[in-house]
Amino acid sequence: MLNWNRDHLRRRGSVIAGLDVGSTKVICAIAQVKGKDEIEIIGVGQHSSAGVKSGLIIDMEASVNSIVNAVHMAEKMAGITLQNVIISINGSHLQSVTLSVEMDVSGHPINNADVRKILMQAKASQESQVFQTLHMVPTSYALDETKGVRDPRGMYGEKLKVSIYALLSKASPIYNLSTCVARSHLEVASIVAAPYASGLACLVGDEMELGVILIDMGGSTTSFAVFHEGQLRHAECIPIGGHHITMDIARGFSTTLPHAERLKTLYGSAVSSVADDREMITVPLVGEKRGESVNQMPRSALVSIIKPRVEEIFDYVKERLSKTGGKVFLGGRLVLTGGASQLAGAREIASLTLRKNVRLGKPLHIGSSELAQSPSFSTCAGLLSYGQGGHQTHQRGLSMKNSRLALQQVGSFLKKIW
Known part of the structure; x- marks a missing residue:
């Protein structure tokens, strides 16, 4: 398909920064361009996210604080001061x-x-x-x-x-997120849909060409993107993610959210095994002093809480995909990424529900960095790939022009309130 608007590739040695403001964490990454399709991470900052729910800003001051902390850590590691960043946006408003x-x-x-x-x-x-x-x-x-x-x-x-x-x-989430970035003393270079960015980070060319579904399982959202003939063909976001599994565990076991997260990480699985009834896990009770009152629960009880929620997530994805009318370009391949995709058994449930071959997606274009082994870094890595210019298509040209229009409107709004 005609690539009518090929913007300039980033020059060797230039710096790109990506900012992924998620519901559970904020990640800022700074990279230096080494060559075509080659970048080197020189700074990374991560901070727990506050003021964001299901991809939407709900507390601007808390969000700004999280952004500032993450950006400061990345700048300190890289030894530079950023002027602008490429940001992702996600949510059911897509x-x-x-x-x-x-x-x-x-x-x-x-x-x-x-x-x-x-x-x-x-x-x-x-x-x-x-x-x-x-x-x-x-x-x-x-x-x-x-x-x-x-x-x-x-x-x-x-x-x-x-x-x-x-x-x-929707325009309002763009304006709210752009305002948070502006209050963090940064300019927005471009705005990219999170599932598209994750696809740029995790997919190989043949997958994009033949047809593939990319599912990004985040903290409070699960988004997916469909690619065919090298192009984005569909994207959506569901307001359910890994944090909802943690909440289910906390309610089911009457324990705290930190303990529920720990149980999910250490013992959690969406698929049962023959040893689950025999393996016992210790569950501290909410409101009790440390060590005073704990429950011993079989691991099978934990699996029985996790499995229905994971099945629900993929059932929603299946339902949304069935409404796209794009069975021709869905292909037979599915790639899972995002922090929640690392949950044991998620791949198996995805394969059974969607009837496709499934692999775990990790960032492919950021060299040998440790972050290349982390699915939770996929969106931020995709922002860097987008900025580097190695995946330029029609999406890029129009997105940048649209971003400038939106940011001009944000700038006018900020002048009025400041």
Whole structure:
């Protein structure tokens, strides 16, 4: 498919920064470009997230504090001061749409300006005070009666028609997150949908080309993205994640959230085993002094709490995918990533529910850093890949233009309140 807007690749030695503001943690990573598709992590900062729920800002001051701390740690490690960052956005407010636009091109051969014009018309038709376009992907062109045109440039015809996939976000979450970043004394270079960023980090070219589903299991959200023919074709977010499993354990065992998280990490599984009834685990009770009152529970009781929630998550994903009408490009491959994907048995439940081959996705393009072994770093690593320019497509050009528009509006808003 025609790549009509190839922005400049980052020069060797330039610096990129990504900021992933999640519901459980905030990660800032700074990288230096070493060459095409090669970056080196020079600074990382992580801080527990406060003021964010299911991908949405609910407490601006708490969010700013988390961002400042994470950015400061990354800057200290890298020995530089950041001016701008690429940020991710996630939440159930993400909305996928498909549209078709037609334009008169008679009288001259089609050129880049014509393709740009018809795509910008499509973008303008979707944007409003409620929604902003994050990414836009032409999926097919038609020239008069000729369908399936891959590159219309240089061709003659009367009518050029393009079918487009667009990923939208409600404007208010963009403004709120951008305001938090501005209050942290940083500029927003670009805004990227979190599931798309995770896909850039974890997927290989053949997977994107043949068709693959990327599921990012986070703390309070589970998002997924569908790729086909190297392009993003669909993305959504479900407001259920690993933290909900922790909450289930805390309620079921009458224990504290920290202890519930520890039980999930050390003993948790979504798949039962023959030894579960015999293996006993110690569960401290909520409200009791340390060591005074504990319960001994079989590991099978823990599995019986975790399994239904994990099944629910993948059932939701299956239901949403069935509504996309895109069975042709779903492919037979599924990649799990995100912190909650490391839960034992998650891959097996995903494979049984969605009937696909499943692998665990980790960042692929950040060298030999220890972070390359962590699925929880996927979104932030994808922001760096996006900024590096190694995955430039239609999504990039329109996303950056849209980001500037949104940020101009944010800037006007900030001037009014400050």
